[in-house]
Amino acid sequence: MRWMDTLAREAERRLPTPVLTYFQQGAGAGLSAAEAEASWDAPRLLPHVLRDVSAVSTRTSVLGTEVDTPVLVAPTTLQRQAHEEGEVAMLRGAAAAGSLVCVSSNAGVPFRSLTDFGPWWVQAYVLRDRKLTVEMLDRARTAGARAVVLTADTPVVGEKYGTGPSVWETVPPEHLLTNVDGQGVAEARLEKAADLTPAAIDWLRTATGLPVVVKGVLRADDARECVAAGASAVWVSNHGGRQLDGALATARALPPIAEALAGTGAELYVDGGIRNGRHALIALALGATAVFVGRPALWALTVDGATGVERLLTALTAELTHAMTLAGTPDIPSLTPDLVAD
Known part of the structure; x- marks a missing residue:
């Protein structure tokens, strides 16, 4: 059995039940969450032969940042529930593997504590109070964030079903929204904005001076519209099956x-x-251009902190290198659509 395949079960033994449930669950009946992995198992490959694969490289770049691997870490909240160092450990582990982290705007550590570690982007939920949003992103930019990832699929939070106490009833407040100054602010102003349009892309780019990535896109027409509105990148995602249940698998x-x-x-x-x-x-x-992992990184963080995250990303990169070798593809540019059978 692969070490990576043991992580989820080991994390189950360590996490409080409400936190484990929150990390695992999808929205609604869990249809989208359940089919995600199988959708990547389905395609079949057409490998090249007689190609020089004596040296295989996974090096690439994302928005101008050089990385040793195209396997990056997706934004997730409650990381301090997984490990006492939270996002700090996640960044340390990813940096050691030559990777990059997208840090949640709901991070449990101050952005300024991330300055001395590896490259990172900041994920943004635009709040009803735009001023609070800009202040939060300003903190991220000052601390070294290299891009803003606009989560576009969450005008409201997808409904989750469960029994027992909610995670929000059990998690200390200091583990949430550490970088949003909500003191004295009406709760409604901290809710997610439901009135976003493509104009938000240029607004964020102008407000921060950073490239904007739009996350949560599943349609080609939306993707084109995002780029036309100024997005530097599009992130295909159904939010780990946590928003609209039944949304199409990203594969x-x-x-x-x-x-x-x-x-x-x-x-x-x-x-x-x-x-x-x-x-x-x-x-x-x-x-x-690159792929992101979410839950596996949380499990690795839970089990062994920064060392676990480094080991996970290093192992996934080694598997990618092995697959590239057998596919006759010595570098990232040689990975082309004709490798995947129709």
Whole structure:
């Protein structure tokens, strides 16, 4: 058994039940969450032969940042419930593996504590109070965030079903929204904005001076509109199956979006059910610039902190390297759509 396959079960033994439930659950009946991994297992590959693969490189760049691996870490909240160092440990582990982290705007540590670690982006939920949003992003930019990731699929939070106490009833307040100054602010102003349009992309870019990535895109027409509005990249995601249940698996949504963005210069990312190097190879061949993992990184953080995160990302990159070798593809640019059978 792969070490990575033991992580979820080991994390189950360590996490408080409400936190474990929150990390695991999808929205509604859990249809989208349940089919994510299988959707990457379905495609079949057409490997090249007689190609020089004596040296295989996974090095690439994302929005101008050089990374040793295209396997990156997606934003997740409550990381201090997984490990006492929270996002600090996540960044340390990712940096040691030559990767990059997208840090949640709901982070449990101050952005300023992340300055001395590896490259990171900040994920943004735009709040009803735009001023609070800009102040939060200003803190991130000052601390070294290199891009803003606008989560676009959450005008409201997808309904989750469960029994027992909610995670929000059990988590200390200091583990949430550490970088949003909500003191004395009406709770309604801290809710997510439901009135966003493509104009929000240029607004964020102007307010922060950083490139903007739009996360939560599943449609080719939306992807084109995001890039036309100024997005530097589009992130194909159904939020880990945590928003609209029954939303299309990202493995199926990726190809038409890649086709729609061809020639635009925009980068393209994908998450959702990527659990091994073969999955990553398929995503990259289908047009992704990089792939992101969410829950596996949380499990690794829970089990062994920064060391666990480094080991996870290093292992996934090693699997990707192995798959690339067998596919006759010595570098990331050689991963092309014809490697995946129709």
